[in-house]
Every structure is written in C-alpha cells, then in structure tokens.
Amino acid sequence: xxxxxxxxxxxxxxxxxxxxxxxxxxxxxxxxxxxxxxxxxxxxxxxxxxxxxxxxxxxxxxxxxxxxxxxxxxxxxxxxxxxxxxxxxxxxxxxxxxxxxxxxxxxxxxxxxxxxxxxxxxxxxxxxxxxxxxxxxxxxxxxxxxxxxxxxxxxxxxxxxxxxxxxxxxxxxxxxxxxxxxxxxxxxxxxxxxxxxxxxxxxxxxxxxxxxxxxxxxxxxxxxxxxxxxxxxxxxxxxxxxxxxxxxxxxxxxxxxxxxxxxxxxxxxxxxxxxxxxxxxxxxxxxxxxxxxxxxxxxxxxxxxxxxxxxxxxxxxxxxxxxxxxxxxxxxxxxxxxxxxxxxxxxxxxxxxxxxxxxxxxxxxxxxxxxxxxxxxxxxxxxxxxxxxxxxxxxxxxxxxxxxxxxxxxxxxxxx
Amino acid sequence: xxxxxxxxxxxxxxxxxxxxxxxxxxxxxxxxxxxxxxxxxxxxxxxxxxxxxxxxxxxxxxxxxxxxxxxxxxxxxxxxxxxxxxxxxxxxxxxxxxxxxxxxxxxxxxxxxxxxxxxxxxxxxxxxxxxxxxxxxxxxxxxxxxxxxxxxxxxxxxxxxxxxxxxxxxxxxxxxxxxxxxxxxxxxxxxxxxxxxxxxxxxxxxxxxxxxxxxxxxxxxxxxxxxxxxxxxxxxxxxxxxxxxxxxxxxxxxxxxxxxxxxxxxxxxxxxxxxxxxxxxxxxxxxxxxxxxxxxxxxxxxxxxxxxxxxxxxxxxxxxxxxxxxxxxxxxxxxxxxxxxxxxxxxxxxxxxxxxxxxxxxxxxxxxxxxxxxxxxxxxxxxxxxxxxxxxxxxxxxxxxxxxxxxxxxxxxxxx
Numbered sequence: 001x002x003x004x005x006x007x008x009x010x011x012x013x014x015x016x017x018x019x020x021x022x023x024x025x026x027x028x029x030x031x032x033x034x035x036x037x038x039x040x041x042x043x044x045x046x047x048x049x050x051x052x053x054x055x056x057x058x059x060x061x062x063x064x065x066x067x068x069x070x071x072x073x074x075x076x077x078x079x080x081x082x083x084x085x086x087x088x089x090x091x092x093x094x095x096x097x098x099x100x101x102x103x104x105x106x107x108x109x110x111x112x113x114x115x116x117x118x119x120x121x122x123x124x125x126x127x128x129x130x131x132x133x134x135x136x137x138x139x140x141x142x143x144x145x146x147x148x149x150x151x152x153x154x155x156x157x158x159x160x161x162x163x164x165x166x167x168x169x170x171x172x173x174x175x176x177x178x179x180x181x182x183x184x185x186x187x188x189x190x191x192x193x194x195x196x197x198x199x200x201x202x203x204x205x206x207x208x209x210x211x212x213x214x215x216x217x218x219x220x221x222x223x224x225x226x227x228x229x230x231x232x233x234x235x236x237x238x239x240x241x242x243x244x245x246x247x248x249x250x251x252x253x254x255x256x257x258x259x260x261x262x263x264x265x266x267x268x269x270x271x272x273x274x275x276x277x278x279x280x281x282x283x284x285x286x287x288x289x290x291x292x293x294x295x296x297x298x299x300x301x302x303x304x305x306x307x308x309x310x311x312x313x314x315x316x317x318x319x320x321x322x323x324x325x326x327x328x329x330x331x332x333x334x335x336x337x338x339x340x341x342x343x344x345x346x347x348x349x350x351x352x353x354x355x356x357x358x359x360x361x362x363x364x365x366x367x368x369x370x371x372x373x374x375x376x377x378x379x380x381x382x383x384x385x386x387x388x389x390x391x392x393x394x395x396x397x398x399x400x401x402x403x404x405x406x407x408x409x410x411x412x413x414x415x416x
Numbered sequence: 417x418x419x420x421x422x423x424x425x426x427x428x429x430x431x432x433x434x435x436x437x438x439x440x441x442x443x444x445x446x447x448x449x450x451x452x453x454x455x456x457x458x459x460x461x462x463x464x465x466x467x468x469x470x471x472x473x474x475x476x477x478x479x480x481x482x483x484x485x486x487x488x489x490x491x492x493x494x495x496x497x498x499x500x501x502x503x504x505x506x507x508x509x510x511x512x513x514x515x516x517x518x519x520x521x522x523x524x525x526x527x528x529x530x531x532x533x534x535x536x537x538x539x540x541x542x543x544x545x546x547x548x549x550x551x552x553x554x555x556x557x558x559x560x561x562x563x564x565x566x567x568x569x570x571x572x573x574x575x576x577x578x579x580x581x582x583x584x585x586x587x588x589x590x591x592x593x594x595x596x597x598x599x600x601x602x603x604x605x606x607x608x609x610x611x612x613x614x615x616x617x618x619x620x621x622x623x624x625x626x627x628x629x630x631x632x633x634x635x636x637x638x639x640x641x642x643x644x645x646x647x648x649x650x651x652x653x654x655x656x657x658x659x660x661x662x663x664x665x666x667x668x669x670x671x672x673x674x675x676x677x678x679x680x681x682x683x684x685x686x687x688x689x690x691x692x693x694x695x696x697x698x699x700x701x702x703x704x705x706x707x708x709x710x711x712x713x714x715x716x717x718x719x720x721x722x723x724x725x726x727x728x729x730x731x732x733x734x735x736x737x738x739x740x741x742x743x744x745x746x747x748x749x750x751x752x753x754x755x756x757x758x759x760x761x762x763x764x765x766x767x768x769x770x771x772x773x774x775x776x777x778x779x780x781x782x783x784x785x786x787x788x789x790x791x792x793x794x795x796x797x798x799x800x801x802x803x804x805x806x807x808x809x810x811x812x813x814x815x816x817x818x819x820x821x822x823x824x825x826x827x828x829x830x831x832x
Contacts, residue, residue, distance in 0.1 A: 003423070004420050004422070007420065073496075104775075104776030165818075165822065169819075169821050169825065170818065172825045173778055173821045357591055359489060360519075360526075360563070362520070362589055402585040403582075405586075406581065
C-alpha cells in the first residue's frame with residue numbers, strides 16, 4: 001500500500017535542525033590555526049548561500065523554485081507500507097519505508113546535489129569538482145550539474161574507478177568528466193581522503209570552480225530534510241499519528257538526517273542510526289574534533305570519529321565506510337536524543353534478501369542496514385505484543401550492487 | 417510534471433484486443449500436424465485460465481484480487497510529462513511517458529509474470545520454467561514466483577549467463593535457480609531458441625511444472641494492457657483529450673501492446689511500433705506462419721517474421737532481438753491500424769543520452785527506441801508548427817545496461 005502526495009506536494013522549505021539542537025554545535029576549526037573558520041575561509045570552495053546555510057539559525061529555509069523544478073522530476077517520492085514484510089515477520093508492527101531509490105541516480109543523494117548545483121549556478125560558478133568512492137555521490141552531482149549547464153569533474157578513488165565502472169559510465173552519460181584519483185600517482189589505489197584533496201585543490205586553484213560535498217555538512221542534511229517532511233505528511237495520509245521509531249543507515253549521516261531530523265521535536269519518537277560493525281563510528285568511536293579527510297586538509301569538525309587515519313575494511317556498503325560523522329548527528333547521539341546500533345554485513349544481507357523476496361525491491365547494501373534495524377524493531381514489537389509504527393528510509397536501490405548479492409547468495413560474504 | 421493515480425487506481429479488468437481486431441486472428445498451428453492447436457495440446461505447458469485467455473473474445477477480463485495485491489507493490493506507475501525534453505527540442509508537442517521502470521525488476525515484464533504465476537499457483541502448479549536472453553524476463557518471473565511461493569527455474573542463454581551475470585544474481589536473490597543453456601552442451605554459446613527447448617522439455621516432462629513465456633502470446637499482451645489503461649486515465653488528469661500518437665519499442669510486442677492496445681478504438685490516435693534496423697521484423701519481414709523458436713518445436717504463429725533461423729546481430733537492445741512478433745501486433749500492422757519504423761542503434765543512443773541529460777533517467781536500450789521515435793515525432797510537430805500530444809512507454813531503466821552506454825560514450829558503438 002502506497003501513500004502518495006500530489007505532484008505539487010514537495011516541501012517548499014527545508015527543516016533546519018541547527019536552532020533545535022539540545023545545545024549549539026561547536027564551530028569547525030581551521031586545520032592550520034585551530035581557530036573557528038569564518039565565511040572567508042570557505043569562500044574559495046563554496047557559494048555564499050551554502051556557507052550561510054551551514055550556520056543559519058533560521059528554523060526554516062525556503063527551497064528556491066528553480067530547485068523545486070528539478071526535484072519535481074522524481075519527487076514527491078512514495079511512502080510504502082511493507083505489508084508483505086510485516087506478514088512474513090508475523091509482527092503487529094506497521095512498517096513504512098520512504099522510497100528515495102526512484103531518483104535518476106537511484107538514491108537520496110540528488111536532493112542536495114540539485115540544491116548545491118543551483119546555488120553555485122546562481123552565484124556564477126561555471127564548474128564543480130567533487131570526490132567519490134563507489135560513485136553514488138559523483139553520479140548524483142553529475143546529474144545535477146547537467147540540469148543547470150555546469151561543468152562537473154569527479155575524482156574517483158582509483159580502485160573503484162577500475163573495478164566498478166558503472167557509476168563512472170552514469171557520470172559520463174550525464175556529461176561529467178570522471179578521472180581516477182590520486183591524479184599524480186597512477187600506482188596508488190587511492191582513498192576518499194586523497195580524492196578530497198584532488199577535488200579541493202582543483203577548486204581552490206580556479207576562479208570559475210567550486211567544490212561540492214555529498215554528506216556530513218549541515219547544509220547537506222538541511223537539503224535532505226525533504227525526505228522526512230514528505231514522510232510526515234504521508235504517515236498522516238496513512239492514518240498514523242506518529243512513528244514510534246525513525247530509522248536510517250548512517251555513513252556521513254545525510255540520509256539519516258534527511259528522514260529523522262523533521263521528527264526531532266516530536267516527543268516519543270525514537271530516532272535510530274544504523275552503522276556497519278566494521279566501521280562503527282557512533283557506537284565505538286570517540287567524540288572529538290577531527291579532520292574530514294585523511295590528509296588533514298579540511299576543517300576540524302566536532303564529531304564521533306574512529307580517527308581520520310582509520311582504514312575501514314572493504315565492506316560492500318561503501319557509502320558507510322567513513323571514519324567520521326555529521327556533527328548534527330553526532331550531537332544528537334551524544335545528547336541521547338538519537339540512538340545508534342551497529343550490524344554485521346551478513347545479518348544486513350539476510351534482511352535485504354528477506355525484503356527482496358517479500359516486497360520485491362532489491363535494496364542497496366547501505367539501505368539494507370536500515371532494513372536490518374527495521375526488521376529487528378518489528379520482531380521486538382512482536383515479542384512485546386505491541387502495535388508499533390516503524391519508519392525507515394529506503395535510501396537507494398541495489399541494481400549496481402549485485403556483485404555483493406552474488407557473494408551473499410554463494411555464502412562467500414563474511415563479517416570483518 | 418507527474419500525473420499520479422491513487423493507489424487504488426490500478427485497472428481491475430484487462431483490455432482484450434482480440435474481439436476488436438480488424439479481422440479475427442488465424443489460429444496457431446501444431447508444429448507437427450500443421451492443424452490448429454487446441455486446449456489439450458497446450459495443457460501440459462500452461463494452466464487452463466491462460467489457455468482460455470489466449471483465445472477469449474470477452475472484451476474485458478477481470479484482474480484477480482490476488483494479482484492486484486502484488487501489482488500494488490509498484491502500480492499504478494507514474495505518467496510524466498517530459499517538459500525539460502520538450503524545451504530542449506523547442507517543440508510545441510507535449511511529450512508524456514508512462515514509467516514502467518519502477519517495478520521491482522525494473523521493467524514492464526512483471527505485469528504478466530505476476531498474472532502467470534498466480535494462475536499457475538491457483539491450478540496447483542508447484543514449479544515454473546522459462547528461458548531468458550539477457551535476463552530481463554527471467555528476473556521478472558523469478559520475482560513473481562517468489563510472491564506465490566512457486567519454484568522457478570530459468571534457462572539462460574549461455575553467452576549471456578557468462579558475460580552478463582547481474583540479472584542471474586537478481587533471479588537467485590529472489591530464490592530462483594538459473595542455469596546456462598543448452599544444458600546438454602557446455603561448449604555451445606546457446607540461443608533463445610535452444611533455451612526455449614530446454615525450458616519446454618523440462619515443463620513437459622514433469623507433472624508439477626508449467627512453462628511461462630514473457631512476450632508474443634495474446635495473454636501476455638492482455639496482462640500488459642494495465643499500462644495503457646492507466647495512461648488513459650492519467651492523460652485525462654493532465655487535461656489531454658487524447659494522444660495523437662502512442663509509441664512503444666517492439667521486440668516480441670508486449671510493452672508496445674500494453675501501452676497501445678487500449679487506444680485501439682480511438683479514432684485519430686496513431687499507434688507506432690519502433691524496432692531496431694538490425695532486426696526489423698515489422699518493416700522488412702514477411703507475414704507468414706512461422707515457429708516461435710529456432711528449433712521449430714513451438715506452434716506456428718501467424719506473424720511478421722525474418723525466418724525462425726534468422727540470427728540477429730548482437731545489438732545492445734537484447735530484448736528486441738527476436739525474429740518474429742506478436743500475432744496481435746502483426747495483424748494491426750498488416751491492416752494498417754498500426755505503423756512501424758526502424759531505428760539504428762547509434763541514433764537510438766543519441767536519443768537516450770538526450771533524455772538522460774534533460775529528464776535525468778537513464779533508459780534501457782530497448783526503451784530508447786521508443787524515445788528515439790518520440791523525439792522524431794516531436795521534431796516533426798515542430799516542423800509542422802503543431803501542438804501534438806505524444807505518449808510513449810518508458811518500458812525499463814538502463815542501470816544494468818551501462819556497458820552499452822560506455823561503448824556509446826567512447827564512440828565505439830556502431831550500426832550493424
């Protein structure tokens with residue numbers, strides 16, 4: 001059963017979590033001086049509108065009409081009640097998922113890519129650079145750049161560039177250039193940290209070019225709140241007063257923030273982050289200032305971190321392999337407003353296959369972390385004999401991740 | 417701009433073209449006797465409900481509630497006005513597409529897979545077999561079989577099995593078994609004709625097993641009419657009185673029939689089939705009785721054909737590489753009610769990339785044939801200075817076809 005908003009039902013303002021946090025965020029620090037960074041420090045990389053959003057305390061931020069024009073290509077996205085999954089589990093819980101996999105790139109990432117491309121275009125930027133790991137973010141920015149006629153260059157971690165060509169092909173189909181990183185050492189397998197350095201150096205060195213980041217930062221989570229805002233309306237259409245728990249997988253925190261933040265002020269609504277046990281930032285990391293990249297070139301952010309030199313094992317949910325976390329998500333976990341759990345990838349794929357066989361759709365491995373937690377919550381409701389309402393974000397599809405399913409189906413997937 | 421039906425807006429009856437054809441179809445003939453086949457000839461392979469639908473002259477056929485329960489997982493599908501494509505073309509035409517890519521398998525194929533699995537389950541079948549080329553149909557049947565708890569075995573053309581593993585992985589994820597065909601000759605690259613023989617022989621040899629076909633047959637096109645029936649309602653929501661032309665790509669004819677047949681009786685609505693120039697059945701084939709398979713084991717069908725021994729070149733739109741065509745589509749083309757055009761694959765990919773850069777979505781190569789024709793129709797409307805309404809079927813997404821885009825982007829794609 002699906003609960004659709006009308007095509008003009010996209011939220012016209014983003015929900016800003018910053019003024020609603022238990023306490024104000026600590027500021028980012030300059031990597032050299034360790035002093036709080038100001039707008040001027042960021043201006044070579046970002047347009048002023050995004051720098052302002054990064055620190056804005058306005059409770060709501062208007063979505064520009066030119067952004068809505070593009071979001072309308074796939075939004076509002078469906079909210080679906082997973083009745084066949086419920087039946088299979090024999091749970092009295094009602095499980096809803098918000099389907100962000102219907103975007104052109106196949107995930108939630110374009111929600112912020114479009115906004116970032118728009119603000120850059122509006123301030124005269126001609127060209128964007130970014131880094132990408134498996135390619136989900138690079139593909140989303142390539143799509144968004146094409147919509148506003150911006151050039152786009154994506155630095156892709158060399159091992160992924162060579163072993164996972166399909167998202168590179170997507171980027172090129174949308175007109176972007178995609179090159180392996182590091183650019184100056186063809187023998188290096190590369191890393192996300194090195195790719196960030198390449199993309200930042202490119203943007204800093206050219207007046208017509210800015211840099212774009214796909215998660216972690218406050219303005220990225222702001223843009224993603226369309227997910228949770230739509231889901232609120234759709235749950236009301238489904239006759240639900242409120243969810244008991246809102247679940248998102250968590251790498252940098254953007255899909256989780258997108259679905260969970262709009263429920264921040266709702267009493268009795270649990271917010272739940274799900275991360276891989278092999279990169280368990282929120283559940284085993286320390287809260288501290290740390291760099292966003294491996295090389296230590298970015299500002300220091302106040303967040304849960306495994307250390308910027310942490311090398312996570314090569315799990316299939318590449319989008320969750322990040323040493324740090326969004327400062328907003330970190331603050332919510334630290335204050336107790338948000339919970340966090342970790343799941344091993346074999347249990348995650350078990351839930352993914354259960355979902356595929358009951359609901360049909362094959363989820364991305366990242367998304368399957370949220371499904372794992374939703375299934376566990378539904379089983380807990382069964383145990384307790386309680387009708388709970390579970391909402392999770394179906395952040396992306398698995399059509400480009402079938403090699404991982406092949407490994408699981410053959411019994412070759414292990415927990416690291 | 418999207419025009420959504422409510423979630424209970426799935427058609428509850430299929431549109432039967434058979435009683436509405438310009439003249440009755442000639443019957444299929446037994447491959448050995450060349451006498452018309454009767455229900456008893458088909459009973460070892462198909463459940464009686466489907467055999468009846470194959471010859472039914474009822475104008476409408478009810479969709480069972482248990483089928484609607486599964487279709488509801490992704491239907492009604494969106495109708496989208498491609499405004500950004502229109503603007504890019506500078507055309508006064510209004511272009512609408514029906515988005516069948518949102519199904520679990522990523523194409524229109526599950527519409528009939530679900531119905532076929534249901535009728536088999538209802539008549540006590542425990543197990544289904546089928547053949548598949550690139551895997552689109554096999555994946556769809558695997559999904560449908562999982563919904564009704566049926567076993568499913570798919571015989572996949574060996575070259576595809578070895579070179580295109582991803583749809584095999586989809587089938588296995590949904591619980592089906594997928595084996596390379598021919599089963600008795602591991603050195604043969606296989607062909608669709610040989611795979612049909614394997615699947616039919618398996619079904620004929622076991623009492624608990626039936627065979628399932630994904631296109632060509634009348635009951636398959638019947639099940640696909642949900643596409644056009646929904647599109648009619650959605651065009652009305654968009655304020656359109658009627659389309660001027662309805663377009664579908666054509667291999668066996670099922671996605672084309674699905675969108676076009678419900679407009680069969682509308683005067684002034686052109687129906688247009690698009691096929692690849694390298695396998696141009698409707699535009700260069702002869703109308704004759706021919707076998708459905710290469711080996712000559714299936715009944716003879718009255719259709720346009722390139723000869724059952726025709727070996728089409730290995731184009732990227734694998735779903736359109738078929739020597740014959742649906743008898744219903746063939747009859748409509750022969751009578752002049754339906755038009756047919758052929759397009760070379762380089763021009764097809766040119767249209768696909770134009771669509772991807774304006775509307776965001778990356779289409780399957782098969783679907784891109786329909787886009788090519790829609791673009792040509794829109795340019796003709798521009799030339800004529802006329803506001804025409806163009807409707808085409810977006811039959812599937814291209815996430816599992818990115819190798820073809822890579823070849824096109826690199827300038828390595830050629831017309832054969």
